[in-house]
Amino acid sequence: MIVFEGVVKRFGATEALRGATFTVPKGVVAGLLGPNGAGKTTTLKISAGLLRRDEGRVSVLGLDPWEQGEELRERVGVLHEKPAYPPDVPAKVLLRHLARIRGLTWEDALRAAKLAGVERYLEHTPSSLSRGYLQRLGLAIALLGEPELLLLDEPTANLDPSARREVLTAIKTLGEEMGATVVISSHVIPEMEQVCSYAVVISGGVIAAQGSIADLATVLxxxxxxxxxxxxxxxxxxxxxxxxxxxxxxxxxxxxxxxxxxxxxxxxxxxxxxxxxxxxxxxxxxxxxxxxxxxxxxxxxxx
The missing domain is CATH 3.30.70.980 (YebC, transcriptional regulation domain)
Structure with a gap:
């Protein structure tokens, strides 16, 4: 599903990824775990074809994310860490517009809203939504077209405890109902324990461990x-x-x-x-x- 082999990414003199090598198999809910600055967001952006690697090989759904990014993004949903939406455009209008861009119908958009648990708030504008439901709106956008792979960057960041629980419940339900592969980046480990069956641990741009939670527990x-x-x-x-x-x-x-x-x-x-x-x-x-x-x-x- 996702394969990184010896991937290096530099920003000036800083190496954000230093020979990162890991795989994420199909059908798991995987935690991309590490402290702030470990290289998690860089890894997700490279996976989505939004950043170009400097060295190494990357395959996502059998495609090169940079060379075949347009084709890949038709099959991948992404929730960025700090998404920005037009503050005064109703969620319904925003979802319909984004669905049309992707060649989808309103029924497709409504299904994504229901999967994300935001269908009751489609008349609301982003500026009027709570942080938890704003993240649910982001999930609905990521779910347009029912992607095979979801990449979620710190989906519970800056949320209060109640909103965190709402978003984690939605993610867990998505993994169960859609059967999609989900990769969640986070530094909040206890939360990820509730939803993840697989983990990739990254520290200082280096992959420290990878595998199912059960296998890692045994090995470590x-x-x-x-x-x-x-x-x-x-x-x-x-x-x-x-x-x-x-x-x-x-x-x-x-x-x-x-x-x-x-x-x-x-x-x-x-x-x-x-x-x-x-x-x-x-x-x-x-x-x-x-x-x-x-x-x-x-x-x-x-x-």
Whole structure:
């Protein structure tokens, strides 16, 4: 879906990207994660064909973004970090106009508005919309034509907590309903943990890590939690904490929460299988892998 190989981008004497190499597979909601100034926006603009790379190879949907940018942008939706709209033009008029430019109908524009959750506010002007619904309008514009790929640059930046939740909910719904590949750049890691299944971590213009959250957690030794059902949770907790592969346990009603390094997952599962054979464990599920811990470990390893 997206392939970067040895990509370099310079702005004068500053290298924004220094040999960036990564892939984003089809169908994922991917977080492009890194601190401010890491190269996230540059990466998205190169992906959309809005910036020309200085070195390396880029393929997006099988196309070169710079050489075949017009063709590519017919299949890609982009939400920029700081979009600007005519302040006094109703959202309905703006959407209809942009749909016509792309050869789409009003029905197409209305579907995009519904997907973004802004259909009730189409008579409003951008200047009268809350920050959250202004971002939803931006999502609707990005969704015109039902693109195969969405590139969202800091979509929750400068929003209050309520508006952040609104936008994240809309993004999560889009990923589920459209089946499109979504790339979200952000430095707010806890938010991305709610929506992302895949991550590309960038630091100082260099790719520090990439892969599914589960795979990265295992490779980087991030922590994983097991939620174990038990008829005798205290006895099970005492048994598990005695093994050095377990970092910690907590009894929660008739369940035991077991924390361990992802690298110890198979050992913990072997312990739980034994406990189940002895009647101490009824079943379990993996509740979480911390994207925040994956991010921190990836950045530290790249230094």
């Amino acid at each position: 030794g991030a922590e994983v939690e097991f939620l174990v059902s038990s008829r005798n949770p205290r006895r099970l907790a005492s048994l598990l904490i005695a093994d050095d592969c377990v970092r910690g346990v907590e009894v929660d009603g008739e369940r035991v929460v077991v924390r361990a390094s992802s690298r110890m997952r198979q050992r913990v599962e072997a312990l739980l299988e034994e406990a189940r054979a002895n009647g101490l464990a009824a079943g379990w599920e993996i509740r979480s892998r911390s994207l925040g811990e994956v991010y921190e470990r990836a950045v530290q390893a790249s230094r």
